[in-house]
Amino acid sequence: MSNRAFTYTAMAWLSAALVTFSGETIMASSLRLEDPLVFAGQWQATLSTTGDDLGAQKLQDKPSNTCDLELLANKTLGRGADCLGAWLEQAPIGWFPDPDGLSITGTEGSRIQFFSRQRDGLYLATLMSGLIVTLERAESDN
Structure with missing residues (x-):
């Protein structure tokens, strides 16, 4: 049981990190620096x-x-x-x-x-x- 709790907690942290990094990439690509x-x-x-x-x-x-x-x-x-x-x-x-x-x-x-x-x-x-x-x-x- 404690092994599954660790897995769920780790997955939650990894999901949050993935959303954070992908959000930064999307934001950076939407703001284009003009020549x-x-x-x-x-x-x-x-x-x-x-x-x-x-x-x-x-x-x-x-x-x-x-x-x-x-x-x-x-x-x-x-x-x-x-x-x-x-x-x-x-x-x-x-x-x-x-x-x-x-x-x-x-x-x-x-x-x-x-x-x-x-x-x-x-x-x-x-x-x-x-x-x-x-x-x-x-x-x-x-």
């Missing part, structure tokens, strides 16, 4: 509050609400980095893809802001102030 060239190009950044309509923000065409941002193929920021930096309150220098979004880096190469993927060409970040920054692929790059 950086997918992100390189022209983007539009929009600053809004949680209740603002992004389309209405773009129509206002205020420099403080939108800015054009260039993500260069060498993972640095080009035109528009100073505009984005005003919102982030840190100078953004570079970027890198994440499996579930896009990260903006500062002078030392560390992440200063993460933008979560909403869909292809649309990424969103909520700043510490509660304001929302949306990165959307510029129409000319589609």
Whole structure:
């Protein structure tokens, strides 16, 4: 009887371990790291509050609400980095893809802001102030 109890306990532990390992494999395969060239190009950044309509923000065409941002193929920021930096309150220098979004880096190469993927060409970040920054692929790059 005690021999069977050991077998059942061992089987339970082995089953739990198998589920854990297979779950990690499934999760890892579902989060694909995009090639950086997918992100390189022209983007539009929009600053809004949680209740603002992004389309209405773009129509206002205020420099403080939108800015054009260039993500260069060498993972640095080009035109528009100073505009984005005003919102982030840190100078953004570079970027890198994440499996579930896009990260903006500062002078030392560390992440200063993460933008979560909403869909292809649309990424969103909520700043510490509660304001929302949306990165959307510029129409000319589609």
